[in-house]
Amino acid sequence: xxxxxxxxxxxxxxxGCSHERITLAxxxxxxxxxxxxxxxxxxxxxxxSGLFDTFFNTHxxxxxxxxxxxxxxxxxxxxxxxxxxxxxxxxxxGIGGAHLLSACRRNLxxxxxxxxxxxxxxxxxxxxxxxxxxxxxxxxxxNQLERPLDACQVASAAGAAFVxxxxxxxxxxxxxxxxxxxxxxxxxxxxxxxxxxxxxxxNKITPASIGESLAxxxxxxxxxxxxxxxxxxxxxxxxxxxxxxxxxxKGVAVNFKPLFSNRREVILLGSAGQRIITAGEIICLxxxxxxxxxxxxxxxxxxxxxxxxxxxxxxxxxxxxYTGIEHPSVVVAIAQEGIxxxxxxxxxxxxxxxxxxxxxxxxPDSRARVHEIDMKxxxxxxxxxxxxxxxxxxxxxxxxNADMLKQALEYRFRGSxxxxxxxxMNQCLTTS
Amino acid sequence: xxxxxxxxxxxxxxxxxxxxxxxFAGYPITPATTIYQTMINILPPDGGIVMQGEDEIASIxxxxxxxxxxxxxxxxxxxxxxxxxxxxxxxxxxxxxxIVIIDVQRLGPSxxxxxxxxxxxxxxxxxxxxxxxxxxxxxxxxxxxxYTLTQKAFNLAERFRCPVFVASNKEIGMTRENLDxxxxxxxxxxxxxxxxxxxxxxxxKAASDSGVPDFLPIGDTFPVRQTSSTHGPDGYITTDPxxxxxxxxxxxxxxxxxxxxxxxxxxxxxxxxxTLIITYGVSARAARASQRQLKQKGKNVSLLILKTLWxxxxxxxxxxxxxxxxxxxVEMNLGQYVHEIRRILPEKEVIFLGxxxxxxxxxxxIQEAVTHDQLD
Numbered sequence: 001x002x003x004x005x006x007x008x009x010x011x012x013x014x015x016g017c018s019h020e021r022i023t024l025a026x027x028x029x030x031x032x033x034x035x036x037x038x039x040x041x042x043x044x045x046x047x048x049s050g051l052f053d054t055f056f057n058t059h060x061x062x063x064x065x066x067x068x069x070x071x072x073x074x075x076x077x078x079x080x081x082x083x084x085x086x087x088x089x090x091x092x093x094g095i096g097g098a099h100l101l102s103a104c105r106r107n108l109x110x111x112x113x114x115x116x117x118x119x120x121x122x123x124x125x126x127x128x129x130x131x132x133x134x135x136x137x138x139x140x141x142x143n144q145l146e147r148p149l150d151a152c153q154v155a156s157a158a159g160a161a162f163v164x165x166x167x168x169x170x171x172x173x174x175x176x177x178x179x180x181x182x183x184x185x186x187x188x189x190x191x192x193x194x195x196x197x198x199x200x201x202x203n204k205i206t207p208a209s210i211g212e213s214l215a216x217x218x219x220x221x222x223x224x225x226x227x228x229x230x231x232x233x234x235x236x237x238x239x240x241x242x243x244x245x246x247x248x249x250k251g252v253a254v255n256f257k258p259l260f261s262n263r264r265e266v267i268l269l270g271s272a273g274q275r276i277i278t279a280g281e282i283i284c285l286x287x288x289x290x291x292x293x294x295x296x297x298x299x300x301x302x303x304x305x306x307x308x309x310x311x312x313x314x315x316x317x318x319x320x321x322y323t324g325i326e327h328p329s330v331v332v333a334i335a336q337e338g339i340x341x342x343x344x345x346x347x348x349x350x351x352x353x354x355x356x357x358x359x360x361x362x363x364p365d366s367r368a369r370v371h372e373i374d375m376k377x378x379x380x381x382x383x384x385x386x387x388x389x390x391x392x393x394x395x396x397x398x399x400x401n402a403d404m405l406k407q408a409l410e411y412r413f414r415g416s417x418x419x420x421x422x423x424x425m426n427q428c429l430t431t432s
Numbered sequence: 433x434x435x436x437x438x439x440x441x442x443x444x445x446x447x448x449x450x451x452x453x454x455x456f457a458g459y460p461i462t463p464a465t466t467i468y469q470t471m472i473n474i475l476p477p478d479g480g481i482v483m484q485g486e487d488e489i490a491s492i493x494x495x496x497x498x499x500x501x502x503x504x505x506x507x508x509x510x511x512x513x514x515x516x517x518x519x520x521x522x523x524x525x526x527x528x529x530x531i532v533i534i535d536v537q538r539l540g541p542s543x544x545x546x547x548x549x550x551x552x553x554x555x556x557x558x559x560x561x562x563x564x565x566x567x568x569x570x571x572x573x574x575x576x577x578x579y580t581l582t583q584k585a586f587n588l589a590e591r592f593r594c595p596v597f598v599a600s601n602k603e604i605g606m607t608r609e610n611l612d613x614x615x616x617x618x619x620x621x622x623x624x625x626x627x628x629x630x631x632x633x634x635x636x637k638a639a640s641d642s643g644v645p646d647f648l649p650i651g652d653t654f655p656v657r658q659t660s661s662t663h664g665p666d667g668y669i670t671t672d673p674x675x676x677x678x679x680x681x682x683x684x685x686x687x688x689x690x691x692x693x694x695x696x697x698x699x700x701x702x703x704x705x706x707t708l709i710i711t712y713g714v715s716a717r718a719a720r721a722s723q724r725q726l727k728q729k730g731k732n733v734s735l736l737i738l739k740t741l742w743x744x745x746x747x748x749x750x751x752x753x754x755x756x757x758x759x760x761x762v763e764m765n766l767g768q769y770v771h772e773i774r775r776i777l778p779e780k781e782v783i784f785l786g787x788x789x790x791x792x793x794x795x796x797x798i799q800e801a802v803t804h805d806q807l808d
Contacts, residue, residue, distance in 0.1 A: 037655045061659075070485070070490040074499075099490055236481075246473050251433065252610075284610070297607045320609070322792070326794070
């Protein structure tokens with residue numbers, strides 16, 4: 001195979017830059033593997049490592065600092081057949097830390113090449129995530145305060161199954177790169193090198209000293225047996241191909257005549273766990289079965305198992321504009337928390353409104369008619385209060401009737417949930 | 433008839449699927465999460481891809497990579513996530529990456545209130561990118577719009593190769609509403625223009641008639657380049673001011689010179705009205721109600737509901753503003769789009785009505801704003 005180096009834009013480096021060796025090694029790797037340019041997507045970010053996409057005649061995606069792994073994952077998932085290779089410096093490693101961890105955890109078949117030269121070369125030699133504290137860099141004393149990151153230890157701990165620490169100068173770099181690219185999963189090669197433009201001006205670092213430093217660390221040479229597992233994309237396709245198709249939600253049949261014309265507002269005031277939202281949905285589905293328009297807007301705290309739960313419902317024979325509650329026909333009050341959250345509502349209620357309230361709750365003063373329900377006498381549990389109240393409304397032929405309610409329950413529930421809701425309905429239809 | 437009860441967020445997901453969306457990536461955030469939840473339910477069984485990013489920056493980055501392999505992509509978030517998207521949005525603008533971005537707006541600033549609505553991002557969506565080049569922002573008023581405007585958003589993203597926002601709101605996204613799926617406006621689905629030549633293909637050379645480059649995907653038999661650097665037609669970094677200027681102006685002109693072809697709006701015009709209400713998003717619903725209520729009281733006002741907010745549909749605003757002397761601009765913030773209305777209609781009395789406290793603007797408030805001067 002011929003070289004994939006872009007001869008129309010020859011690579012330009014500072015004299016002595018280790019990136020040049022990596023460029024040539026990568027090209028040699030492609031040749032050895034007999035891969036064509038269109039079978040490779042080279043994804044790069046910012047800094048000198050970000051020039052790599054221009055050096056090769058391959059697909060290229062050059063993006064933001066530290067974000068290359070995000071684009072690469074999108075490309076690999078969409079085009080599993082491509083060899084996706086990411087180049088990143090120690091700068092991109094630091095700013096894109098979350099993406100590195102995620103790539104290691106996912107194990108999508110891509111190769112990350114870290115061109116690690118211990119500083120931000122392009123911007124003036126500031127310290128990076130890998131700069132040693134004893135180095136003299138363009139960030140004053142700040143690098144003395146931080147411990148450098150060992151990308152390989154981090155990657156291994158995060159689940160990467162192929163992790164290699166290497167010198168940009170080692171003789172077998174081409175073989176190592178081939179192993180990394182061939183590995184069926186996320187592979188990472190951390191290549192230590194020299195930045196003659198910035199770093200070596202004040203710090204002594206040579207190919208030999210890099211070799212010595214690496215020799216002093218416990219070697220990481222590729223496959224991490226403990227992290228071996230199925231490749232993400234393969235597993236994704238396997239799991240997703242077993243899923244059942246999701247059909248468009250089934251339609252609600254219009255079988256009944258509405259009990260009113262124009263607009264009616266209903267508000268359910270309860271607390272978390274009382275199935276307020278579901279009860280609200282049932283009222284709307286019942287209204288829709290009579291050809292009415294319906295809107296449901298809910299209010300609950302982020303802590304979904306505590307606090308008030310409120311549902312604002314509008315049913316209307318006309319198109320519904322404003323979805324807020326202005327003049328509710330019916331207020332269903334089934335928990336004190338809900339009542340307290342909307343206490344300002346009550347003073348505005350006139351005698352045309354009805355409050356359906358669970359016995360024992362404290363209602364603010366209002367001119368509305370109050371209809372009390374003794375839930376305890378009915379032997380119902382708190383989570384059934386809302387459904388009981390809806391059934392009582394249906395028994396009164398207010399807003400909805402028994403036929404509409406039954407159809408709504410049959411639309412919404414299946415199996416034992418349907419049976420339970422029908423039991424509550426039948427018990428409460430006649431208790432008004 | 434296919435009568436369903438769904439929230440705006442679900443409608444956006446189904447609209448996306450109907451548009452041919454094949455890749456969605458998101459990160460959980462109230463009030464947008466149910467878009468992600470619906471997408472994970474409906475897309476993978478159909479062979480599409482849904483991923484959860486490690487953060488919002490990753491979510492949009494995943495989409496951008498996928499978009500350049502040729503897939504239609506979408507992501508969804510709220511204000512805090514749009515902030516994190518910002519750098520990637522600039523990239524998508526400059527590098528002509530088609531992507532649909534849903535912003536289900538919540539009350540800010542910052543993390544603000546997760547479960548309270550607002551339209552507080554309207555200028556941010558337009559200007560929250562480095563370089564200040566235009567984007568497309570569409571604003572739904574109800575669940576029906578969520579479905580059809582999402583389809584239009586995909587078409588615009590493909591046609592212009594740019595990010596297209598759908599500026600929803602908690603009050604639409606998480607409000608359920610009946611919808612007859614069979615009654616939806618049919619939207620013809622557009623696809624990206626694929627280059628018919630490979631020899632000499634230049635990834636950023638615009639086809640002369642559209643101002644938009646023809647496309648070859650990453651993964652094609654011809655290697656293609658994509659870059660966030662300032663580039664010429666060949667996709668390589670350039671310092672040539674002439675080439676740079678041509679590129680920047682093309683990115684602006686491809687959207688702004690064509691705005692009349694995608695200025696979506698709804699207008700309810702009373703010929704004798706001296707007041708025009710201009711609004712968008714969920715406030716349009718209250719405006720429709722207040723218009724009807726005012727009519728019953730013998731006061732006729734006109735109503736313009738903008739569904740394309742950016743680029744600004746100047747022509748539409750001028751056309752409907754012309755016959756009236758007063759314009760009441762209603763928006764669920766402390767005054768954002770009203771600045772555009774004042775700029776476009778300098779000779780009119782422009783009154784602002786808005787608040788940002790988690791409550792929707794009510795029909796009563798709009799009535800009061802419209803009749804205020806008359807009552808004095």
